[in-house]
Amino acid sequence: MNFTLKIWRQRDAKSQGAFETYKVTDISADTSFLEMMDILNNNLIHEGKEPVAFDHDCREGICGMCSMHINGHAHGPSQAVTTCQMYMRKFKDGSTITIEPWRSAAFPVIRDLVVDRGAYDKILQAGGFISVRTNSVPDGNAIPIPKKDADESMDAAACVGCGACAATCKNGSAMLFVAARVSSLAKLPQGKVEGARRAKAMVAKMDELGFGNCTNTGACQAQCPKSISIAHIARLNREFLAAKLQD
Amino acid sequence: MAYKLDAKTPAGPLAEKWSNHKAAIKVVSPANKRKLDIIVVGTGLGGASAAASLGELGYNVKIFCISDSPRRAHSIAAQGGINAAKNYQNDNDSIYRLFYDTIKGGDYRAREANVYRLAEVSNLIIDQCVAQGVPFAREYGGLLANRSFGGAQVSRTFYARGQTGQQLLLGAYSVLNKEIAAGSVKSYPRHEMLDIVIENGEACGIIARNLVTGEIERHGAHAVVIATGGYGNVFFLSTNAMASNGSAAFQCYRKGAGFANPCFTQIHPTCIPVHGTQQSKLTLMSESLRNDGRIWVPKKMEDVEAIRKGAKLPSDIAEEDRDYYLERRYPAFGNLVPRDVASRAAKERCDAGFGVNETGLAVFLDFKTAIERLGKETIKQRYGNLFDMYEEITDVNPYEQPMQIFPAVHYTMGGIWVDYNLMTTIPGLYAIGEANFSDHGANRLGASALMQGLADGYFVLPYTIGDYLAKKIQAPKIDTTTKAFDEAEAGVRARIERLFAIKGNQSVDDIHKRLGLIMWDNVGMARTKESLEKAIVEIQALRKEFYKDLKLVGDNNSFNVELEKALRLEDFLELGELMARDALNREESCGGHFRSEHQTEDGEALRHDDKFAYAAVWEYKGIDEVPEMTIEPLEYEFVHRAQRNYKD
Incomplete structure (x- = not known):
């Protein structure tokens, strides 16, 4: 599967942020959403660019570390799962996915998709x-x-x-x-x-x-x-x- | 120089050791506790419970965690439950039986006195957690419910649905919050310990990196407690959280703390099998599923092939054509044999060609019989969240078709060597929970990790640390401007600069995945002299490559996850070699450590008590030097060491 990603990039709490567009290709439907992000980040590193910062840890839906607004939904379009438990088979091949940090006055952005x-x-x-x-x-x-x-x-x-x-x-x-x-x-x-x-x-x-x-x-x-x-x-x-x- | 190891095991009858010891050790008066500072690194069950209890006692406590909140520690992911010898089921459980099962489950490679103490305080843990508001499962009469776990013939596991670790951690985190609010504990989230500081041979503080700003900070204390969990992520693919790492423990080892039995790794039998090459971690399916699930592969190779090709569904295989191999081999324990036994049995069937997926590395965990016996609704109540998770990941409905499972790295029994007081070979430095080596021998029983973390944190360390701190009541605040702190900080800065200066071509993950494959293929479920020697050579070569070809982007003065990962990988590259060396030395099979050269005719682990009834404690000698091993003999006064038997 191939995707176009529009991702919010922001250096720190004081900086202005903006969307950047990336492409990922050849993603297996069984890949989790965060594994897709890993693949993007590994590609960025090889291009000498800074990877997208995002919070995650257990990847079993229990630690509460992962966040992300995906296509306008907290934890993405699936019901009753955290971002880490979402799989790419939930998305349409070739589609554009918009990824933002939590937007809340009480949760200032630390970097990219990571908030406090x-x-x-x-x-x-x-x-x-x-x-x-x-x-x-x-x-x-x-x-x-x-x-x-x-x-x-x-x-x-x-x-x-x-x-x-x-x-x-x-x-x-x-x-x-x-x-x-x-x-x-x-x-x-x-x-x-x-x-x-x-x-x-x-x-x-x-x-x-x-x-x-x-x-x-x-x-x-x-x-x-x-x-x-x-x-x-x-x-x-x-x-x-x-x-x-x-x- | 070899260590002079003194386990400080108290004398006397097994059941009186802990009471006698508590009576003999020193205590610190409330007025003096106020003058003493303690650092706790890690906020899982061990760290959070210790920090909260020490704060209540009146010490000044600082806690450090790498996550954004203490509540995220990986203890939270434990699913199945926590053991205690309450005997609420009236099935003849007792402290002695829990002790015995744990010692036997660990294949007689743990200290008797430590394990007995663990069983002894297990009951207090349940009381403590109930009082904190942990919503344990209840029976209709309002009393606490239990379920069964591997390696035991009694039902002694307390649980909160499939989220026991979460609930226990939220309990410990809640009392930690109480102490943070009271001012006795100060919390440093998103901070990583990068070195331990030692002065006059005693631990006196840490160097930590603020993960948000990149600042390198100095923190002094009269005692330091390491509660940073295990190092299973050396394998890259494991059930550990992505950020779980062995680095804090490794810094202690590098600075002189003995590291015991590093090769004792637990491979958990019921995990979702690996698919493809893009996977980042493996997902555990709780051991509690083995209460009602039956493990099998087809008896006939033609059925295996038909299933792999999709020509047959598992449910098409007739009952008489299924090999319930655990029930066949271990009639007394059946599907509830300990993890090491279940994992090896799965490997044996897959090695024989009966693996049921396209990679040949999977077996079935089937609920058909249980659903027929109990009804779908009951199964849903018991395991609903696990079934949902399985379906989410694999797109297969486990109510209709059996789960596919395969063993995966889950827990490390090895860790920092500690004495009966949980103090390492460095005075003032303590290690608790999975970070130490003390209680599980060569294999940990299910539902015992939560028990040990909380036993250490609530009921052991708060007493034993006083014995050391009683000598420090005249000591002034730790001065963090000394040469020892200067040198430690300079070392950390130099290490970070070195990594940025490499400017190579491989990312941290590229190298970590390669390390993981070397470890899994050679230091995994079955190890041989040849595989271990090969692993050592390959890891050394990979380490050289790391220092020549690492590509690290970003800078040190901001939030930089790649830098965090690079520092942890650097330690894994040494730790992996240490594990292989320890496994090479231990020419026997015991628990999770299986040397193919040492097995019985039935393929069971063959111990050599005459030669290896000891803990191997390794002393660091430098990055490319061979570490020195000291042994702590494990003398068994009370239990007769037998070959483990789960057959009858």
Whole structure:
């Protein structure tokens, strides 16, 4: 297969970026999208040009490192997969593919397709944890948890923290990311103890870091590679309101 | 000069060693902990749990990771589960049984005392993770669920769907975040350690490169902990993440830390087979699939050929024409034999010509029987995400046709030598998790990597490091303007400049792929004297080529992934040779190390306990010099070393 690639190139956060056009040829349909990028980069290196910088690591869809807006979609046109799990058979032979970094005020570009997602770490540092100390805990089976609750908690905990939700949202809101963490812990008895404090602290931090407000368009859910449901946003809102009422 | 190795194994009965040791080692008072600095390199399960626990204790901790966030470490990709001796299933599990299975699984090449401690603290890990909010799988009664894993006849593996590593890492990362927020831990993401600094024979800091700006930084500490995982990417194609590397461990080795059993590599039996030449990595299919999946190849060569040509589908092959070779060869454990045994059995069938894809390097993992017995819905609940991933990659629906699998490099049991305190041969330098060599012998059992990473980080290192730091309570802050730091920084800068100055024609990946092929063909699943000697010569030649013909673009003062990769490859080119040398020395077969010259009549690994019941600890002597080996004898006080038997 052959492709024309329009890729965003930007030297660093301060520089102006622009699209550059490249061609890749003779790509097998079983090649993954990132392997196609590897091939492009190896070609560029042999031409003495700098390769395209992009984030990636596990290539199994779990580390959350890969990003990229591909043809206008976070993680590309496939549903419920990360960029690294997309294969070239999903694209039409001979087509042009447009590749951009996440576009979000809270995720400044570091280089080319690489952005700084440190804001997500900061939100979790504000309260995305249960305050337990090592060794100061009861037996694992001392806290029975209904299977349904554990399953729902796991659904939310599947978030890989890739940033697609905020990058997709027209308001640049990180609500789905925050909600996934709040909701995952809120479904467990261990997490309820600090529930009110957690919801308030994480939402306040999200606002402080320049993420926008949620207007329930649902775009985040549609583009989430782990199909995290916006029902978790409703749960976050309940948690948040309940916390405010306690004030 | 050979090492004087002291494993510091405590005396006394096996079950009392750890308690006795804890009682005997020194502790540091809270007021003094505040004055002591610790660097932790790597933020996977080992590094994150250690940094969080040390921060809670009151030490000043700095953590470094090469990713954009501690949460990305490759522990996150572990799928199947984590072992613990809870005996919640009432199937007669115990600390002793977990210890025994682990020692036996490792083919009697691990220290008894370390492995017993691992089994002992395994139960605490589950409690800890539950309290952190890890959503482990539950039964309808609300209690924790278990499943079975290879090498065990009890059901002791705790899991969170097929994402156990992710959930455990997010748990450790969450308590790490708690400590970062509290100010006890300072995080340095997108930073790579490029050297360890040693003063008066003790570790006192690191040189790190800021991967965004290219700045070379100095960081001092009273102790340094290496938690940077394994070096499986020396093979280029492996199940490791793309950036996983052996470099931090290798810098320690270069500066004098002993490197133990480098040839012990785990080849995981259930990975998606290699296709074409453009592939960047191999994808693991969780070992948990062997709970319900059955491994087979056709009995008749004509069926093999028909399947390869597409004239027959695997589902067309009648039951009596299928060779469920693991069930045939190992009736007692069947499809749940340990990984090394399953991998070699797959190789044996493919070598005999029964490989089921066009390359002849694949076997079937089939869920037909399980779907008939349990229904598609149950299978979907258990393995849905893995089945989806398989279909995404191969375009084959595993509910209808069996998966094709083949062994791939997955984990390295070898690593930096550590004593019972997890301290390396350099005082003040520690190694935990996959980065050390200590607990898995010659083969690691499934669901035990997560256990070891968290055991080291939560429950072992936070105690044992105090024994060393108690001697440092009068020590001032580490001065990073000393000659030792000057020299280390100058060395790093010179190394980087040298690589840019080569201006050759081959990219990092071009050379790395060639190294990978040399390793896989000669230092892979079956090794011989000839193949290993050949590998050493070829790696040396490739290394020379690297220094003459590397093409490195960009510069050092910006975000430059090619430079990161080149530095890691430079280390792999030495590490690969070290692995081959170690494999050449070990003239026996044990666990994942299979020397074709040493096998039983049935083709099983044949150990030579009279000659090789030791850990081989290598000391660096220079880039083109032969390293010196010191042995740490492995004395077995409690377990009788037998030939491993998974047949009855």
